[in-house]
Amino acid sequence: METVVEVEGSDEEKFKDSLINNFICNTSLPKQVEDPVVYKLVRVEGDGRLVPATDDEIIEVTDLLKDETINVDIVPNSERNMCISIEESSNEAAPLENQGFLQRQQDKADTGKLNVMVQESTFPLVGDSDAININRDSDPGECSNSPSPKMGNALSPTTVCGNSKPDFSKLKGEICLDNLSIRELHETFKATFGRDTSVKDKSWLKRRIMMGLTNSCDVSMSNFTIKDGKVLVTGNEGNSKEVYAHAIFSDPLNVFDETKESSAIYSTSHQEDSQVVSLKRLRSHDLVDSYRSDSLNQEELTAKRVRKPTRRYIEELSEVESQGRGRLTSSCQGSGQPSPQLYTTAKAVHSDSRTFVTRLDSLAGIKVPCVSRLRRSRPRKDVMSLMFHHSSMGAVTGIVKKALHSYQSVGESGSNYGRIMSIHKQHVEEPEKLRHCEATDKIEHDQYMNGRDSGSSEDVCNDKVVTVPTAMGRIRRKHHRAWTLSEVMKLVDGVSRYGAGRWSEIKRLAFASYSYRTSVDLKDKWRNLLKAANFASAPTDVMNSRKHATTPIPAPILSRVRELAEINGQSLPSNLSSVKVGLNGRSANRSAPRYL
DNA sequence: TTTAGGG
DNA sequence: CCCTAAA
Numbered sequence: 051m052e053t054v055v056e057v058e059g060s061d062e063e064k065f066k067d068s069l070i071n072n073f074i075c076n077t078s079l080p081k082q083v084e085d086p087v088v089y090k091l092v093r094v095e096g097d098g099r100l101v102p103a104t105d106d107e108i109i110e111v112t113d114l115l116k117d118e119t120i121n122v123d124i125v126p127n128s129e130r131n132m133c134i135s136i137e138e139s140s141n142e143a144a145p146l147e148n149q150g151f152l153q154r155q156q157d158k159a160d161t162g163k164l165n166v167m168v169q170e171s172t173f174p175l176v177g178d179s180d181a182i183n184i185n186r187d188s189d190p191g192e193c194s195n196s197p198s199p200k201m202g203n204a205l206s207p208t209t210v211c212g213n214s215k216p217d218f219s220k221l222k223g224e225i226c227l228d229n230l231s232i233r234e235l236h237e238t239f240k241a242t243f244g245r246d247t248s249v250k251d252k253s254w255l256k257r258r259i260m261m262g263l264t265n266s267c268d269v270s271m272s273n274f275t276i277k278d279g280k281v282l283v284t285g286n287e288g289n290s291k292e293v294y295a296h297a298i299f300s301d302p303l304n305v306f307d308e309t310k311e312s313s314a315i316y317s318t319s320h321q322e323d324s325q326v327v328s329l330k331r332l333r334s335h336d337l338v339d340s341y342r343s344d345s346l347n348q349e350e351l352t353a354k355r356v357r358k359p360t361r362r363y364i365e366e367l368s369e370v371e372s373q374g375r376g377r378l379t380s381s382c383q384g385s386g387q388p389s390p391q392l393y394t395t396a397k398a399v400h401s402d403s404r405t406f407v408t409r410l411d412s413l414a415g416i417k418v419p420c421v422s423r424l425r426r427s428r429p430r431k432d433v434m435s436l437m438f439h440h441s442s443m444g445a446v447t448g449i450v451k452k453a454l455h456s457y458q459s460v461g462e463s464g465s466n467y468g469r470i471m472s473i474h475k476q477h478v479e480e481p482e483k484l485r486h487c488e489a490t491d492k493i494e495h496d497q498y499m500n501g502r503d504s505g506s507s508e509d510v511c512n513d514k515v516v517t518v519p520t521a522m523g524r525i526r527r528k529h530h531r532a533w534t535l536s537e538v539m540k541l542v543d544g545v546s547r548y549g550a551g552r553w554s555e556i557k558r559l560a561f562a563s564y565s566y567r568t569s570v571d572l573k574d575k576w577r578n579l580l581k582a583a584n585f586a587s588a589p590t591d592v593m594n595s596r597k598h599a600t601t602p603i604p605a606p607i608l609s610r611v612r613e614l615a616e617i618n619g620q621s622l623p624s625n626l627s628s629v630k631v632g633l634n635g636r637s638a639n640r641s642a643p644r645y646l
Numbered sequence: 647t648t649t650a651g652g653g
Numbered sequence: 654c655c656c657t658a659a660a
Contacts, residue, residue, distance in 0.1 A: 530654070554648055569648070574654070577651090 531566055533575055538603060541572055542579070542610050550576060550618040576611075579603070583611040 232252055240246050249258075533541075544556035553569035553576075561567050582603055 551649070570650095571654080573649070573651095 529566075535604070535607075537561075537564065537567070538575070538579065538607060541575055542607060542614065544572070545576060545614050545618070546610070550614065579608070579611045580615050583608040583615065 232250060236246065540560050541556070544560035548555045548559065553573045556572055557567065557569040561572065
């Protein structure tokens with residue numbers, strides 16, 4: 051599992067160093083970095099190298115940060131570290147923000163076994179404020195504020211991992227849980243998570259405890275104290291850059307478990323901390339959800355993995371498996387002339403009782419079994435990122451590139467056939483061409499990267515990818531990404547500025563940072579907004595019962611939409627399909643003469 | 647390529 | 654969201 055990620059959370063020194071380096075190395079870094087929290091977005095190449103994240107990956111992070119909206123609680127001693135993400139209402143701000151994130155850093159890493167991915171990025175404090183969008187110190191996930199410098203020192207992932215790597219082993223003042231007896235560990239555990247555990251495994255306990263301490267990124271950690279003088283962590287200098295440390299192990303399965311568990315821990319620690327401000331919907335409500343459900347099943351979760359692996363994870367795994375046996379090759383097909391398919395084994399892959407869609411494509415008379423792992427690339431022109439996942443990652447990179455090239459040369463026009471099938475995805479260094487793919491990939495990587503995110507994001511989040519069978523036996527991947535409030539606001543704002551209909555403009559100017567929203571998306575969304583607005587205005591409020599499947603859009607926004615609609619001479623989208631426009635009682639000022 | 651609409 | 658016809 052090369053695509054594992056870990057956020058390095060070692061000692062402060064190192065952190066600072068990397069921070070400094072970042073600043074030095076980075077040329078594009080604008081001035082607006084006040085008191086940034088620096089992360090490096092890096093991903094692990096097949097051969098173990100660390101490569102800088104792509105713009106989109108970074109942007110993704112930005113979005114994560116920005117996405118979640120209202121939440122202005124400020125924890126007293128964390129102002130310095132607060133991470134403000136601003137959903138600028140001024141479109142101009144977007145580019146700036148991004149630039150801030152453009153910094154990257156090529157890192158060396160001991161990737162001998164531990165596949166580590168260091169993720170750091172800068173969260174500049176953009177001077178702009180949109181009350182509703184200021185998101186400081188909220189999203190514990192992306193935007194963690196734990197003024198706990200000592201945490202870094204004392205509790206690093208290293209300690210957590212039994213198989214620590216040389217690189218991280220030289221931590222000073224690391225707490226040694228090794229000397230504790232099982233009972234003591236249990237106590238510590240309890241102190242840490244506020245509950246008992248039945249687990250006897252010492253290393254597990256240690257690990258867990260360490261993770262519990264290290265992983266959480268909220269303020270609670272700063273004052274964290276384990277009684278009995280076992281572990282005492284009180285970091286409140288309030289001058290630290292927060293570090294989100296997340297231990298991951300090389301074993302794929304473990305990785306999964308760990309991320310899972312850490313997410314559980316994460317929730318736990320939050321529970322304990324009253325300071326943790328309203329855990330608003332985190333990116334895609336997943337966190338909150340997981341927060342709840344996890345807390346309910348904490349025991350289970352922590353004891354062992356309870357939740358089913360995420361779909362994506364499974365898929366990843368399945369691909370690995372299938373490749374393992376199938377010995378794959380790049381299966382690319384040009385529109386007109388299908389290139390030879392080399393995918394040999396046609397086994398349906400199962401994983402955790404989940405069956406993967408496999409299909410037999412009949413191309414040029416050749417039965418081509420494919421695990422349907424199509425990544426829907428938004429703009430069709432996008433070249434699919436070709437992924438290989440091979441135990442021996444030596445030649446991988448090269449192969450990938452070749453494959454990619456061949457693919458490109460074969461042509462990407464084949465709208466239907468021209469899709470790369472079932473290759474384990476991996477980032478190929480083709481940022482420009484793969485921008486969107488990257489963005490998407492990033493999301494998937496989050497599964498591995500963010501423990502907190504991993505478990506829930508799949509089930510609960512707004513980034514669903516559903517495969518839908520198509521006539522030709524083809525499968526198209528539907529990518530769903532719920533619109534966040536801020537996005538909607540942006541859209542509305544954009545419309546007000548540039549006018550409805552100028553989607554590409556809006557897209558370019560107001561949604562520059564959202565690579566996944568196309569102008570068409572904007573258009574569609576606007577259409578929906580219109581519907582919603584018109585719908586919400588007239589009716590007899592009987593719709594309240596309707597469980598807002600979709601993100602409830604604040605009335606003010608809707609009214610704004612209505613205004614804009616009028617201005618733009620838009621009205622009800624002519625046919626409100628099912629919705630019987632039982633209006634007539636429509637407010638007088640409604641311009642559009644509605645009949646019916 | 648971008649828009650507008652239908653599905 | 655996706656797909657397409659039009660522009």
